[in-house]
Amino acid sequence: RIYPLMRVTLTTSDGASVTVSRQLTKHSGFIEKAITDMAVDDNAVPLSAVAVDVDDATLKLVIEWLTEHRDDALPYPEKTDEERRADDIPAWDQAFVQKWDTKEDQQQTLYAVITAADKLDIKGLLDMTCKTLANKINGKTVEEMREILQLECDFTEEELAEIRKENAWCEN
């Protein structure tokens, strides 16, 4: 049972501390497991600090998302075979991610949130951010994809020649 007023302090990789409600952290498999492993009294307010391998700026974004999704049902529903679509991102989430587009390092922010969602085991956030990335490259050429994803081509000259050959064959 999660008591809404219970709070837990999270310490970030860059030394900051953030205290949040257990109502938010219940969506993080990592934090919930850490609290269980501590075997502390659930009534302790706040709970002993949980160290998370996420920087302060990214954790703030994660908490913003968790606050909006605090009432989402748990456990997070498992995807079926038919649910490979990426066009079902809720409007609030779309606006949440679009805010980063004004940042110079918006792609970095997206990668950082994906990594944080993975480390903290927040399935809904991980799903949403991966779908966002898939949508960004949907329908794009190889060059456009590289630009969006800020990728360096790491194929050798021989591999590139092979890819060009394959692509020419496919286009034919």
Place this chain on the structure above:
Amino acid sequence: TPSMLFEDDELTEPEGIRLNDLPMELLRKIVEPLGPRDRHSARSCCEALEEAVETSNLKCFDMEIKYDGFNTMFEILLDGFELFACAMDTVEFRADYWSNRLFGKLKIHQLTLHDVRPIKAGIRVVNEFLEVTSFDVLIVHLFPDQWLCSRIEELIKKAEMRVDLIMHYCAPTPEQFLTISIPVTINIFHDAIWVPSEDEHFLEPLRRGHSFSSVRISLRSEQTLVEAVKIISESLTIQGIFIHINEDLCQRFLSLTNAENTGQSEDGSVQEYEYRGALISLHENEGDFLVNSPACTRLLDNLNDEKC
């Protein structure tokens, strides 16, 4: 200490997180919703995405295997994306091109074999695809003098939901029906009329769990229809028949059963009847005869509810 670690991080990783830094599991998750065309582009971006595409599962709506007999051209299409197209005599030369390149495993809703000849020819690329593919519905088009082979029988067993055999200008013989090991739905296209030499050749497939859809059939006795209704209404599986019969047989069936007249079309040209769950629509020259098993009716009701 944490602060020292942080200083080290600053020195060694000034550029932040890159796509290539994400674990392969996450890269797979990112490429998973991409269709075949985008996967083709993504795998050409960098080595990490190439591996993610090659090892992630792809889910598509349909896969079609076509064969143009006139030009002996053979094609595989995935959600309309042409994965493979070449002349049959060069097919083995290019066979390994797509194998393990666009997906680890492929899940499709519907696999359509427009022609069984590429399957019967045992072409390696087809076998490689089908080896890593699972599907719900299998649709097989058959033309005169064509029938199933052991490879297609294997595919029929693999279909997780339904198998449709679409017969063009032909109908299965009683002997052919005996070779089909699991229930299928037979469709007969292009106004061809199936004239079984005995009515029993229509009833026996029903007893074996097969269904008929859009089949124009010539039967001798109205008792055959009564028996068909009995078989289907007692069936425990998803089974049904939708057949077109001539007006004379339809009238004899209605007289025999005293089927209830349940209505008519607005212009009065179609009369509708019901007999033990079977729905009969009598047109000018023909009767449409529809009956579904209880399991089939429940399935259709559920699908309608979901649509609503």
